[in-house]
Amino acid sequence: MGMVDSPSRRSGKKRGSKRSKRLGFHLDMTPMVDVAFLLLTFFMLTTTFSKSNTMEINTPPEKMEVKVVENNVLTLRIADDSMAYCSLGGKAPRRVPLYDSGGNRSALSGELRQLLKQQDSSNKKLVIVVKISEKARYRYLVDIIDELNLMKIERFSLDDYTDQDALEVKRAI
Amino acid sequence: MSRIKAKRVGFRIDMTPMVDVAFLLLTFFMLTTKFRPPEAVRIDLPSSHSLLKLPETDVLTVTVGGDNSFMMGVSSQQSREKIFNSVVRFKLQSAGLSSTAVADSLKHFKLADNFRVDQDELDKFVVMARFANQKLRPVIKADANASFDAVNKVIKVYKKANLLTFNLVTALEKEVR
Numbered sequence: 001m002g003m004v005d006s007p008s009r010r011s012g013k014k015r016g017s018k019r020s021k022r023l024g025f026h027l028d029m030t031p032m033v034d035v036a037f038l039l040l041t042f043f044m045l046t047t048t049f050s051k052s053n054t055m056e057i058n059t060p061p062e063k064m065e066v067k068v069v070e071n072n073v074l075t076l077r078i079a080d081d082s083m084a085y086c087s088l089g090g091k092a093p094r095r096v097p098l099y100d101s102g103g104n105r106s107a108l109s110g111e112l113r114q115l116l117k118q119q120d121s122s123n124k125k126l127v128i129v130v131k132i133s134e135k136a137r138y139r140y141l142v143d144i145i146d147e148l149n150l151m152k153i154e155r156f157s158l159d160d161y162t163d164q165d166a167l168e169v170k171r172a173i
Numbered sequence: 174m175s176r177i178k179a180k181r182v183g184f185r186i187d188m189t190p191m192v193d194v195a196f197l198l199l200t201f202f203m204l205t206t207k208f209r210p211p212e213a214v215r216i217d218l219p220s221s222h223s224l225l226k227l228p229e230t231d232v233l234t235v236t237v238g239g240d241n242s243f244m245m246g247v248s249s250q251q252s253r254e255k256i257f258n259s260v261v262r263f264k265l266q267s268a269g270l271s272s273t274a275v276a277d278s279l280k281h282f283k284l285a286d287n288f289r290v291d292q293d294e295l296d297k298f299v300v301m302a303r304f305a306n307q308k309l310r311p312v313i314k315a316d317a318n319a320s321f322d323a324v325n326k327v328i329k330v331y332k333k334a335n336l337l338t339f340n341l342v343t344a345l346e347k348e349v350r
Contacts, residue, residue, distance in 0.1 A: 040202065044202055053227070
């Protein structure tokens with residue numbers, strides 16, 4: 001390693017009688033290789049090929065209206081007290097905790113998940129409308145969408161939380 | 174006796190290929206590494222199981238901090254320049270800045286990843302960004318504890334600008350369900 005050959009001056013002339021004098025020299029490359037490895041380990045350890053993960057949301061255009069039979073609409077209202085209020089059609093909403101108490105904070109409560117799954121499997125035409133109160137946290141939105149994605153429920157949409165919804169929440173069971 | 178040389182135990186290995194590979198890797202990592210710029214605001218991302226990756230180019234990011242402040246960023250410098258020329262330049266000039274000062278702030282603006290935006294100006298910036306680059310992919314990067322109200326405002330701004338498909342940046346959650 002590290003041998004550099006330079007062409008000898010008298011190569012080819014006096015063949016056989018005397019070996020031509022080698023002008024090559026050795027260069028100690030150890031420090032350079034040391035530094036190279038140091039840099040290599042540094043870059044290998046600091047590099048994270050991190051691209052952020054995302055989830056995609058489609059929102060319907062404002063003017064477009066889709067008519068859905070009322071009984072096929074499951075409205076999921078999230079009030080600011082981290083409670084979910086599920087109501088099918090025009091029925092009075094049912095109060096379900098959004099998260100299990102004390103458990104994993106990023107997973108929805110088992111009760112709510114079961115309810116969503118059951119409703120979705122019992123009615124193929126079901127559309128879930130998610131309405132989140134303005135006082136709620138952004139995390140609720142991500143957790144709900146994540147949960148719906150995991151359950152492979154694609155028929156859901158976001159809607160504004162109005163005063164009407166606040167009144168609906170009040171008559172929850 | 175002394176004629177017989179002691180057998181050498183040490184030996185030499187040709188390390189050239191190993192060093193070659195090491196240098197190759199070194200150059201690869203040095204060239205691909207892009208140091209993460211210091212974040213202006215710490216964003217505590219919400220977690221999800223989504224595996225979709227964020228595209229690298231043509232991204233319009235609106236960041237919502239935990240204190241419900243808005244920041245905006247466009248990935249390409251050309252778009253940034255267009256936004257500057259159409260929105261910021263006028264504001265600076267009417268504030269009485271000299272042309273050299275304006276040119277200087279353009280230079281800063283082009284290099285900045287994010288810039289703070291007031292809530293009522295967000296729609297103007299988003300529309301201008303959309304105008305500067307039609308292929309922009311709208312992205313919302315919001316803190317998990319930001320209020321839904323603030324995020325909803327961004328969604329409405331996107332809707333108004335006719336950006337109907339957008340992405341939410343999340344951290345990957347490993348737990349399987």
